Amino acid sequence: MIIIVGVYLYSRAYTAIPEGMTPKDTSTSHGTRRSFVKAAAGVSAVGLAGCLGGDDGGDGSRTIGFETMGLGGDPWMGAFTNAAEWYAEDNDINIDVSSGQFDSAKQIQDLRQMIRQDVDGIVISPFEPGALAGVIEEAVDEGIPVFTANSTASTDAVSMFTAFGNANAASSAAELMISRLEDRYGEARGEVLEIVAPQRNPTFVDRHEGFENRIQEEDNVEIIEQIQVEESDQASITNKLSTRLQQGTDFDGLYCPDLNSELGTLAAMENTGTRVERGEDGHIIMTGIDAGPNVLSAIQDGYMDGSVDQPNLFYGPISIKYLVDYLEADDGASALPEIGTEMTVDDLDIQGGTHRGVDPWEEPIWAPATVTEYEAGDATQRYFQTQGVTVTQENADMPYIWGNIMD
Amino acid sequence: MTEIPFVNRFFSQSDEELRSTQLGLFLLDNMIWPILAIVLLAFSLAISGFLSSGNFRIILYGSAALSALVLGEALCLLSGHFDLSVGAIAGFSAIFTGLFLIEWFPGTGGLVGILIILGVGGLIGFLNGVSVAYLGVNPFLQTLSFNMIFSGAVIVLSTATLSGMPESYLYLGGEEFMGIPVAILLMAVLYALAGIWLKYTRSGRAVYAVGGDKDAAREAGINVNRVIVLVYVLSGVLCGLGGLLYTGYLGVAAPTIGQNDVFPAFAAAVIGGISLFGGRGKIIGAAGGVILLGAVESGLVLLDIDPTTVDVINGLILLGAIYLYTMEEKLRQRLLTAR
Numbered sequence: 001m002i003i004i005v006g007v008y009l010y011s012r013a014y015t016a017i018p019e020g021m022t023p024k025d026t027s028t029s030h031g032t033r034r035s036f037v038k039a040a041a042g043v044s045a046v047g048l049a050g051c052l053g054g055d056d057g058g059d060g061s062r063t064i065g066f067e068t069m070g071l072g073g074d075p076w077m078g079a080f081t082n083a084a085e086w087y088a089e090d091n092d093i094n095i096d097v098s099s100g101q102f103d104s105a106k107q108i109q110d111l112r113q114m115i116r117q118d119v120d121g122i123v124i125s126p127f128e129p130g131a132l133a134g135v136i137e138e139a140v141d142e143g144i145p146v147f148t149a150n151s152t153a154s155t156d157a158v159s160m161f162t163a164f165g166n167a168n169a170a171s172s173a174a175e176l177m178i179s180r181l182e183d184r185y186g187e188a189r190g191e192v193l194e195i196v197a198p199q200r201n202p203t204f205v206d207r208h209e210g211f212e213n214r215i216q217e218e219d220n221v222e223i224i225e226q227i228q229v230e231e232s233d234q235a236s237i238t239n240k241l242s243t244r245l246q247q248g249t250d251f252d253g254l255y256c257p258d259l260n261s262e263l264g265t266l267a268a269m270e271n272t273g274t275r276v277e278r279g280e281d282g283h284i285i286m287t288g289i290d291a292g293p294n295v296l297s298a299i300q301d302g303y304m305d306g307s308v309d310q311p312n313l314f315y316g317p318i319s320i321k322y323l324v325d326y327l328e329a330d331d332g333a334s335a336l337p338e339i340g341t342e343m344t345v346d347d348l349d350i351q352g353g354t355h356r357g358v359d360p361w362e363e364p365i366w367a368p369a370t371v372t373e374y375e376a377g378d379a380t381q382r383y384f385q386t387q388g389v390t391v392t393q394e395n396a397d398m399p400y401i402w403g404n405i406m407d
Numbered sequence: 408m409t410e411i412p413f414v415n416r417f418f419s420q421s422d423e424e425l426r427s428t429q430l431g432l433f434l435l436d437n438m439i440w441p442i443l444a445i446v447l448l449a450f451s452l453a454i455s456g457f458l459s460s461g462n463f464r465i466i467l468y469g470s471a472a473l474s475a476l477v478l479g480e481a482l483c484l485l486s487g488h489f490d491l492s493v494g495a496i497a498g499f500s501a502i503f504t505g506l507f508l509i510e511w512f513p514g515t516g517g518l519v520g521i522l523i524i525l526g527v528g529g530l531i532g533f534l535n536g537v538s539v540a541y542l543g544v545n546p547f548l549q550t551l552s553f554n555m556i557f558s559g560a561v562i563v564l565s566t567a568t569l570s571g572m573p574e575s576y577l578y579l580g581g582e583e584f585m586g587i588p589v590a591i592l593l594m595a596v597l598y599a600l601a602g603i604w605l606k607y608t609r610s611g612r613a614v615y616a617v618g619g620d621k622d623a624a625r626e627a628g629i630n631v632n633r634v635i636v637l638v639y640v641l642s643g644v645l646c647g648l649g650g651l652l653y654t655g656y657l658g659v660a661a662p663t664i665g666q667n668d669v670f671p672a673f674a675a676a677v678i679g680g681i682s683l684f685g686g687r688g689k690i691i692g693a694a695g696g697v698i699l700l701g702a703v704e705s706g707l708v709l710l711d712i713d714p715t716t717v718d719v720i721n722g723l724i725l726l727g728a729i730y731l732y733t734m735e736e737k738l739r740q741r742l743l744t745a746r
Binding site: 071247260267 | 464465472566705718
């Protein structure tokens with residue numbers, strides 16, 4: 001029994017990247033991965049897995065700590081992280097990447113380590129806004145400015161928060177759903193099934209509320225059922241959705257709040273024979289958030305109507321650019337865009353080299369951005385709100401979508 | 408000669424008492440099935456169409472990949488060992504083979520991919536077995552280490568979901584034969600073969616013997632170390648198979664494959680009557696344990712139960728099973744010693 005409980009607690013607590021591995025160990029740049037592949041031909045992969053390190057970037061004088069929400073099994077976060085590493089490398093900035101493993105305690109530990117290392121600044125995507133506020137204030141007290149990207153923490157100590165916003169993305173997914181229902185019925189009406197991801201994660205709270213709030217604005221569109229998924233792994237989601245879809249597809253549309261739920265749903269549709277192309281009888285209108293490689297294929301093939309994506313390849317670079325400007329300015333805050341302004345490509349130019357055969361920042365899909373005040377709990381902070389991208393059959397093959405670069 | 412009272416009593420029973428005792432032992436050995444029947448009946452009363460062929464197909468199909476891991480875990484448990492790395496091996500072998508097929512050596516046939524994924528799993532299992540059997544490493548620490556190493560290695564290899572594997576590679580996990588998913592048929596055959604092997608072959612019975620009493624097995628001429636390595640290799644191969652079935656089921660190789668499967672693999676085996684301490688249990692019971700977990704999950708989804716409570720419910724089921732099997736052991740002793 002003790003063993004079982006131990007195994008259970010361990011399997012719940014453990015999130016893909018072993019404790020004890022250093023931040024370098026958890027870096028996963030694709031260059032590193034290729035090195036691994038070459039080496040793996042002759043050497044046991046086991047030994048290499050724990051030994052490979054990430055690239056610290058260039059030899060610049062600035063060292064930035066970059067804390068992701070987590071990497072394990074999340075390609076979106078992987079692309080977000082890779083883009084920051086590429087930008088730092090291209091612009092001669094040292095970057096130390098750590099994975100928070102989707103665990104606030106791990107993120108706090110990582111930030112304390114960065115403070116001890118005396119990095120020049122920190123960019124972080126907090127897992128939980130409240131949990132990270134204290135350690136961010138500690139960093140700022142030590143003279144280390146903190147910028148947030150993708151998600152933020154509820155403290156005034158954050159210098160700037162960069163994101164399109166999960167609620168906005170969910171609202172855009174709802175817009176697309178409504179638009180497709182109008183195409184089907186000539187008016188906005190229909191019944192929708194919503195997949196709800198774990199609500200202990202504020203990202204998913206926003207993605208649920210953003211969708212629900214926009215749908216509720218329509219009198220004749222109704223969310224008839226919410227399927228809650230707890231796990232992040234596709235197999236569990238596929239099982240749940242298969243069970244539901246097998247009972248019948250007595251609804252018009254289905255909303256998926258993240259990449260895993262999109263992929264799990266697509267697999268469930270295939271397994272239950274309910275995956276039907278757009279334009280054919282029985283097609284379930286499917287919209288979601290996050291356009292990873294396999295989702296793009298499903299959109300191009302017509303099985304999925306569209307997915308809203310955030311300009312994740314820009315989040316890190318924008319944050320790093322302003323962080324460096326902040327560090328170099330006499331009065332740090334003066335280097336940041338003023339609240340109330342609209343930022344265009346003329347105001348901000350994110351540049352770097354070629355990665356994976358393309359320039360990931362060639363198309364400034366973040367623009368125009370608005371700079372406003374963001375209320376994070378009781379705190380307010382400068383909010384660099386980018387644009388998002390609604391990916392449909394028309395633009396699914398565009399190289400500026402991270403799923404095409406990372407494929 | 409040593410007196411063994413309960414053996415003497417057993418053989419001194421009348422025919423009627425013997426039949427009664429045998430029936431009692433049979434029922435105790437197969438407790439999972441009435442439990443499963445009760446659970447299915449309860450859900451079918453609460454949910455219309457729960458026992459429909461379509462829903463049952465989904466339950467079995469959705470459990471097929473996990474059942475491969477459970478079979479591997481059950482073999483380890485029967486031999487008196489356990490394997491905490493089953494999920495990690497499944498995930499690593501799936502991602503490793505996925506990359507092999509689509510990035511490292513594109514154009515490689517699906518059959519080669521199947522051999523690789525089973526081979527990777529088997530190799531890792533072999534390393535587990537050698538460490539435990541010949542180096543004397545504690546199985547908990549050995550397989551815990553491998554769990555960490557290979558879970559981490561998955562992320563090193565790829566954070567992205569891999570697609571574009573050959574159709575033949577996805578066949579076992581993703582296709583149907585005469586309207587039934589191949590994965591279900593395959594696992595049914597494998598469980599039957601494993602049951603026959605364990606019951607009717609010398610090497611199979613050696614697994615029980617080693618699990619029951621290692622020293623006694625050694626004195627009986629069984630090469631204990633070889634048996635331990637064998638069960639870990641089989642467990643590894645079955646984990647590779649689990650990775651293959653997951654890949655076919657999902658149509659892609661996701662880095663999340665197997666990452667939450669350690670607990671369900673243990674739970675299904677124990678609920679199915681496999682002793683945590685080795686030497687006792689029927690492999691077919693482990694199949695019943697998998698189906699029970701799948702049925703509970705399906706029922707809870709259809710009843711719209713908050714998924715955060717699913718783990719609690721699964722834990723309660725496991726606890727119930729442990730109490731039941733503890734009682735069973737006492738009942739067994741009582742039956743064997745009854746006059």
